[in-house]
Every structure is written in structure tokens, then in C-alpha cells.
Amino acid sequence: MGESSAIVVSEVSYRYGEREALKSVSLEVAEGEVFVFLGPNGSGKTTLFRLLSTLIPLQAGSVAILGSDLTTEAAAVRRSIGVVFQAASLDKKLTVAENLKHQGHLYGLMGPVLAERQRETLEAVGMADRRNDLVETLSGGMKRRVELAKGLLHQPRLLLLDEPSTGLDPGARSDLWKYLGKLREEQGITVVLTTHLLDEAERANRLAIMHEGQLAALDTPAALRASLGGDTITLSPSGQKQTVQAMADEISNRFDCPAIIVGETVRLEQANGPAWITKLMDAFPEQIQTITLGKPTLEDVFIARTGHRFFGQNEPDA
Structure with a gap:
């Protein structure tokens, strides 16, 4: 992938004490694709997400994001990525617009520029008509869309989402994926997310199956199924x-x-x-x-590559 790579991960390992959460993982994500890290709890996908979003420092290996080294150019990386966490980050006592206003201030956005960004991002996620509503009055799906707007406010080239469908009903999940597809098609944003939901992974351009800190498989969903x-x-x-x-x-x-x-x-x-x-x-x-x-399903692929069922692991999320 070379120059067109949004993410290049090379021989990355990570330990929590004696437990090795990542074991020499290497992969590339192309610019403009929707890429999914799929795995059950304990597979290593959450640790990899934390590394890519600069929440924890690298211990071994190297990562380049949009051409910037994760270790030596972390500030440049943070300016070029948007992050949507699994846990809610909205202030429910503020309106939708007020939440975005405070997010914009964190990135130095003010005045007319911030107002225009608010308008653009709320329109992009279908929430322009709810801008003056208190967050606590919104449904779970609407709150997730506002989270997405926060992550897009500073116009990142790469959007990272950790288990974005958590707590959403099937209709809201489908809507979320429509917005992600729209962002990719209209703005060329690279979308990278983690999930433990097999049907979500089917929507990816490519997916990496994680198992016990290692890369068990990497390809398009169709190619992985056909490999059986x-x-x-x-x-x-x-x-x-x-x-x-x-x-x-x-x-x-x-x-x-x-x-x-x-x-x-x-x-x-x-x-x-x-x-x-x-x-x-x-x-x-x-x-x-x-x-x-x-x-063959993606669960069959997981079983064939790991010898284990996809669900049924009780390890801590990592």
C-alpha cells in the first residue's frame, strides 16, 4: 500500500504486566477504506485501538498514521484523527450544539469557522434539526450520531471508532453504518473500527480477525469466507x-x-x-x-483459523 496507507503497523507488541495483549502484529490500512478489527474480548483489538488513538504509548514495534510516526509525531497524529469511544463522552445537560462548541474549542475552533463546522457535521450525521435539543432527551442512536459529529468536527482524515454500535438497536446500527459509508464516499475519510459483531464485520471493505493478541486473518469478508x-x-x-x-x-x-x-x-x-x-x-x-x-460464515473462518468458537471466551477486554 505504501504512500496510500492510512495506517502502517509493524511488529507491534504490548504487555500488561505478565499478560501479552499484542504479539508482533503487522498490518496496513489503505486510505479511504472502511476497515474493521474483529475479535471477542481478550483478542487484543481494544489494546490496538488505544495505541492507534494515542491513549497508551508503544512498547515495541512501530506505527505510522497518515505518514506521521506515532511515537515521535503524536501531536500531528492527534490533529489528523477523530476518535469515537465506546463510553459516552457527551454532557447530557448541554444541548447538541453546546457539546460541539466545547469540542471545537479543544481544537482551537472559534467564531464563524466553528459555526460552519457545526452546521456541516450535524447535517452529515442527520442531526441538524436537533441542534438545540438537550442531549439527555435524545435516543441512544441519536446520541451516537452526536458522538460521531464530535469526532468529525475538526475534519480528520482518519476516524477511529471503538465498538460504535454498543447499546444501539438494529435500526440505529444500520443508520450508523449508512453515515459511515456516506462519510467515506463523500469526504474520502478512512474509517477504522473495532467490533465483536460478526454481521458488522461483513460491512467492511477489509477486516482483521484478532485472536489472543495475534492477527488470525486479514482480507475482504468475501475472500475470507471463500478461503474455506x-x-x-x-x-x-x-x-x-x-x-x-x-x-x-x-x-x-x-x-x-x-x-x-x-x-x-x-x-x-x-x-x-x-x-x-x-x-x-x-x-x-x-x-x-x-x-x-x-x-461458510465469518464465524466459520474464525473457527478454521483459531480452532475456537467466536463467542465463549471470558477473558478481560484487551
């Missing part, structure tokens, strides 16, 4: 006649194909899934309790 090369077959063995491990071993040996144990099921990816359903039922007529067939 077929249909996904999930089997639940009858515990009395066949254990999960025994079934996985027997499938692997009999058909010379990898079978992955995921929880209490056996999962495999094969072309022509319907034919494999028949083949497996003929081979294990008494041992299979349930068998399902589906097209």
Missing part, C-alpha cells in the same frame, strides 16, 4: 455410542480430511456439502445425533 473452499458441515455425535474426539478422529482417518472439534460438535469444510451429508450418514448411521449444512 466449500460448505460447512457440523455434526453432533450421540454421546453414548461416539465421543466428539472419537468421531473427529474416525472422520479424519476414513476420509482423509481435517475434522475440527468445536465445543461438543465436529466441524468440517468440504465442497459439495449435500453429498458429504449422505456420505457421513452412511458411515455413522448410529453415532450421529444431529448434522447440519451451511455456507
Whole structure:
């Protein structure tokens, strides 16, 4: 990506005491794309977000954002990025316009310039008609749009969002993504966000799947799904006649194909899934309790790359 890269991360590692939250992560984000860091709690995506937004200092490796070094040119980085945090940052006792006014003062915006920026950003997020409303009277989706307006007020080239859909209903989530797409198309802003929602990751131009501090996969959603090369077959063995491990071993040996144990099921990816359903039922007529067939999903990609279900980790967010 070179000169057109919005973010270049090289061999970045980060520790919280004895726990290694990031392990030699390297990737690039192109200017003008919507890029998603996808992962469950404990995957490292939140730590990476904190590094990119200059909240914590680098420990190892290097990061360049829009051509500026994160360590030696942090002030330049902060001027060129907008950040929307997961936790609310609005003063609910002020109006929408007053919240933006105080945000503008932090960036040295005053008078007519600030007034014009307020008008532009509120129109961009569909909140111009609510500018004089108290924040505490707004819905969750409207508050998130005001948060987005705050992050855009100083006209950043890169917008960073941490779990932006937290607390939003499906309709508000869909609206948020429409605004993000509009910003990218009309203003050329690079949008980078973290999420643990698989359906949100499907909307990305490209996504990085994070797992235990490492980069498990990086590509477009379609390419990642296609990388599995077929249909996904999930089997639940009858515990009395066949254990999960025994079934996985027997499938692997009999058909010379990898079978992955995921929880209490056996999962495999094969072309022509319907034919494999028949083949497996003929081979294990008494041992299979349930068998399902589906097209590959991002969760299947996660399982294939990590050997774990996407949900079910109870580690602290990192």
C-alpha cells in the first residue's frame, strides 16, 4: 500500500504486566477504506485501538498514521484523527450544539469557522434539526450520531471508532453504518473500527480477525469466507455410542480430511456439502445425533483459523 496507507503497523507488541495483549502484529490500512478489527474480548483489538488513538504509548514495534510516526509525531497524529469511544463522552445537560462548541474549542475552533463546522457535521450525521435539543432527551442512536459529529468536527482524515454500535438497536446500527459509508464516499475519510459483531464485520471493505493478541486473518469478508473452499458441515455425535474426539478422529482417518472439534460438535469444510451429508450418514448411521449444512460464515473462518468458537471466551477486554 505504501504512500496510500492510512495506517502502517509493524511488529507491534504490548504487555500488561505478565499478560501479552499484542504479539508482533503487522498490518496496513489503505486510505479511504472502511476497515474493521474483529475479535471477542481478550483478542487484543481494544489494546490496538488505544495505541492507534494515542491513549497508551508503544512498547515495541512501530506505527505510522497518515505518514506521521506515532511515537515521535503524536501531536500531528492527534490533529489528523477523530476518535469515537465506546463510553459516552457527551454532557447530557448541554444541548447538541453546546457539546460541539466545547469540542471545537479543544481544537482551537472559534467564531464563524466553528459555526460552519457545526452546521456541516450535524447535517452529515442527520442531526441538524436537533441542534438545540438537550442531549439527555435524545435516543441512544441519536446520541451516537452526536458522538460521531464530535469526532468529525475538526475534519480528520482518519476516524477511529471503538465498538460504535454498543447499546444501539438494529435500526440505529444500520443508520450508523449508512453515515459511515456516506462519510467515506463523500469526504474520502478512512474509517477504522473495532467490533465483536460478526454481521458488522461483513460491512467492511477489509477486516482483521484478532485472536489472543495475534492477527488470525486479514482480507475482504468475501475472500475470507471463500478461503474455506466449500460448505460447512457440523455434526453432533450421540454421546453414548461416539465421543466428539472419537468421531473427529474416525472422520479424519476414513476420509482423509481435517475434522475440527468445536465445543461438543465436529466441524468440517468440504465442497459439495449435500453429498458429504449422505456420505457421513452412511458411515455413522448410529453415532450421529444431529448434522447440519451451511455456507461458510465469518464465524466459520474464525473457527478454521483459531480452532475456537467466536463467542465463549471470558477473558478481560484487551
